[in-house]
Amino acid sequence: MNEILWLVRKTLRSTFRKKSSWLVFFGLPLIGIFVSMLIYGNLSGQTLRVGIVNADGDQALTQDAIRFIQGLDQVKVTMMDEEGLRDEIAAGKLDNGIRFGAGFAESLQAGKPADVQVLSVKGATVTSYVRAMLNDYLGNVASIAQATSGDKAAFDRLYDAYLQSSFKVSAETLEDTSSIKYMTYQSIGFLIAFMMFSSVNMTELILKEKENRTFLRLLTSPVSARTYVLSNVALNLFIMLLQIAVTLFFMKNVFHIDSGIPTGELFLVLLLFGLAAISLSLLIVAFAKTTASAGALSNLIVTPTCLLAGCYFPMDIMPDAVKRISNFLPQHWLLDTINKLQHGETFGSLYLNLAILFAFAAAFALIAIYRFGRNNDTRLFV
Amino acid sequence: MSNVLEIRNLTKKFGDFIAVDNMSLAVREGEIFGFLGANGAGKSTTINMISSLLRNTKGEIILLGKNIAKSAKFAKSNIGVVPQDLAIYEDMTAYENVSFFAGLYGLRGAQLKERTVEALEFVGLGDKHKAYPKNFSGGMKRRLNIACAIAHRPKLIIMDEPTVGIDPQSRNYILNSVRKLNDMGCTIIYTSHYMEEVEEICTRIAIVDHGKIIAEGTKEQLKAIITDTKDIWIGIKSEDEIKVEPLKQIPGVASVRVEEHMVMINSKAEVNNLNLIIQQLIRDRAEIRSVEEQAPNLETVFLTLTGRNLRD
Numbered sequence A: 001m002n003e004i005l006w007l008v009r010k011t012l013r014s015t016f017r018k019k020s021s022w023l024v025f026f027g028l029p030l031i032g033i034f035v036s037m038l039i040y041g042n043l044s045g046q047t048l049r050v051g052i053v054n055a056d057g058d059q060a061l062t063q064d065a066i067r068f069i070q071g072l073d074q075v076k077v078t079m080m081d082e083e084g085l086r087d088e089i090a091a092g093k094l095d096n097g098i099r100f101g102a103g104f105a106e107s108l109q110a111g112k113p114a115d116v117q118v119l120s121v122k123g124a125t126v127t128s129y130v131r132a133m134l135n136d137y138l139g140n141v142a143s144i145a146q147a148t149s150g151d152k153a154a155f156d157r158l159y160d161a162y163l164q165s166s167f168k169v170s171a172e173t174l175e176d177t178s179s180i181k182y183m184t185y186q187s188i189g190f191l192i193a194f195m196m197f198s199s200v201n202m203t204e205l206i207l208k209e210k211e212n213r214t215f216l217r218l219l220t221s222p223v224s225a226r227t228y229v230l231s232n233v234a235l236n237l238f239i240m241l242l243q244i245a246v247t248l249f250f251m252k253n254v255f256h257i258d259s260g261i262p263t264g265e266l267f268l269v270l271l272l273f274g275l276a277a278i279s280l281s282l283l284i285v286a287f288a289k290t291t292a293s294a295g296a297l298s299n300l301i302v303t304p305t306c307l308l309a310g311c312y313f314p315m316d317i318m319p320d321a322v323k324r325i326s327n328f329l330p331q332h333w334l335l336d337t338i339n340k341l342q343h344g345e346t347f348g349s350l351y352l353n354l355a356i357l358f359a360f361a362a363a364f365a366l367i368a369i370y371r372f373g374r375n376n377d378t379r380l381f382v
Numbered sequence B: 001m002s003n004v005l006e007i008r009n010l011t012k013k014f015g016d017f018i019a020v021d022n023m024s025l026a027v028r029e030g031e032i033f034g035f036l037g038a039n040g041a042g043k044s045t046t047i048n049m050i051s052s053l054l055r056n057t058k059g060e061i062i063l064l065g066k067n068i069a070k071s072a073k074f075a076k077s078n079i080g081v082v083p084q085d086l087a088i089y090e091d092m093t094a095y096e097n098v099s100f101f102a103g104l105y106g107l108r109g110a111q112l113k114e115r116t117v118e119a120l121e122f123v124g125l126g127d128k129h130k131a132y133p134k135n136f137s138g139g140m141k142r143r144l145n146i147a148c149a150i151a152h153r154p155k156l157i158i159m160d161e162p163t164v165g166i167d168p169q170s171r172n173y174i175l176n177s178v179r180k181l182n183d184m185g186c187t188i189i190y191t192s193h194y195m196e197e198v199e200e201i202c203t204r205i206a207i208v209d210h211g212k213i214i215a216e217g218t219k220e221q222l223k224a225i226i227t228d229t230k231d232i233w234i235g236i237k238s239e240d241e242i243k244v245e246p247l248k249q250i251p252g253v254a255s256v257r258v259e260e261h262m263v264m265i266n267s268k269a270e271v272n273n274l275n276l277i278i279q280q281l282i283r284d285r286a287e288i289r290s291v292e293e294q295a296p297n298l299e300t301v302f303l304t305l306t307g308r309n310l311r312d
């Protein structure tokens, strides 16, 4: 243990003496978050500003629908008149405008809701969330109306019951706004790629020490090759912990991206993936003879697999064949786990995902160890 | 005197190639033991086995009374290895390098500091604590390499060609520090293919060839092996026309070496063949300038025993 700490201390010192290391290990993931926000976010914050024009008067059903939208707490609703709505949308002060026309409540009660206009200048991603939530809500109310076919008392009873439950549901899915989801996904996607690269970077130090001849010198001291590799893994894990902590901290407290997953759980899955990344780099180092070939090999492996697993683009836009291939990539299982956690599945119910991630880590590590063992007793041991 | 190191029937095979062949030797406490051999003789391979970097194919190595196969950690912590290839960190200061390696042997705190300073002082880098080895000369790097191996005060120091490719000044410094270390009670194994070095500092010498020890003893003992031969050095104007084969045919001649303006012949002492040799040289139209008879030196010993030069 003492030996491992001594080795870790030395590598830690000489690594972080170089300014470039700070950039590689911590700067890049932060840049990743920043880029995801540029791609998917309105940087000012996550609330959608929605202006509502109510031309239907104080009809109870219309008021309820408006309250439903207000209830989405990612959404800030301002009531206004038609002219004000157009101006503010044009001026970019609003993300969305919604107009309930006269007779809306009546049409809804009749089971055939009149079209609600949803306006925006920012394009589909911003609008779709509010539209989807609202359509869902109105669709349900309309089907209650159809089911009760004009029976006012029955409608009121069912409608009240529905309001109770739907408001609860909507409260739970609040954080599931599409832009936040994509931002989290993308930030984590970038983090994954950077974790993999920095892990290979750390593990490559083994090869670098072999090339510098210091590795054999180390082995003439009481340190064994196993201890040495273990110290490398320990340091790698430590840096990864910091990397994840820093990234999550900045995501939450500086960039205010709420992933919708308890930080502890997110941390744990990321760390589990980190183990897989470290094992993979051990594997690369076990097969590469020089730092140059390890670098080439890691580029050849990490970049394309991250691409296929959807670290750089959301998986939805990938063809089916790619989706199937991604099943064989650990990155996919991490992203899938995060996706499912965001959709409210519990940590415990995802044991299959977690087990698969763990299996990747174990398989890579075992092959690497086997390979290290075979290299035994030559000039370039390990 | 007790043995610090004992090697018994040590063999190392790389595939079918036998790099070390049934070697046995003993290094006594307080010796500077010279390990002399041409390129590829098996010196580094032997040393790598002593320092547990390579597993031996056969035989055993006993360090301070313990078999290193069974107590590798004990052996390693009592040895300081100065590898043939420089093994220092270019991105760490001289002080950090020595301190790091000494720390591997368990030194910590005030003791570590003290030993580190001492070791740097010892190799003459006392004023270079904060300097990075990337700015060092070859000789300074070699010296730092040595400092890294001695700070933990090992019983046995193994130096594998510590003076390869450095300036004469650094070389003298290193040879002197080897003597000083020895005076302080260290046992040293010194590998080299510089005859003069070995002759100058070693108390006992083993000559290695093709993985075997072909002779072992003090300088005097080694030279005594060949009292029955003599060296004849003949200075000539030009060596271009000299044919080696006819010279070798002359009775008593054991070996012939032709260098610039010089023919060096090793011959049986009791055969009087100087006339024949000179006649042959005249036949080759050599213009003879001097003729000397030499007392045997280690170079001749080596040449006689192995049939080849130490360096090509």
Ligand SMILES: Nc1ncnc2c1ncn2[C@@H]1O[C@H](COP(=O)(O)OP(=O)(O)OP(=O)(O)O)[C@@H](O)[C@H]1O
Pocket (backbone or CB within 6 Å): A378, A379, B014, B017, B019, B037, B038, B039, B040, B041, B042, B043, B044, B045, B046, B084, B193
């Ligand atoms: N790992 C290896 N695999 C195969 N052959 C090896 C290996 N290591 C050494 N050899 C061979 O064993 C022989 C002895 O090598 P060694 O390095 O011990 O020589 P040496 O006496 O140290 O020579 P030098 O003066 O050049 O350092 C050489 O022929 C070398 O090619």
Ligand SMILES: [Mg+2]
Pocket (backbone or CB within 6 Å): B043, B044, B045, B084, B160
């Ligand atoms: Mg050698």
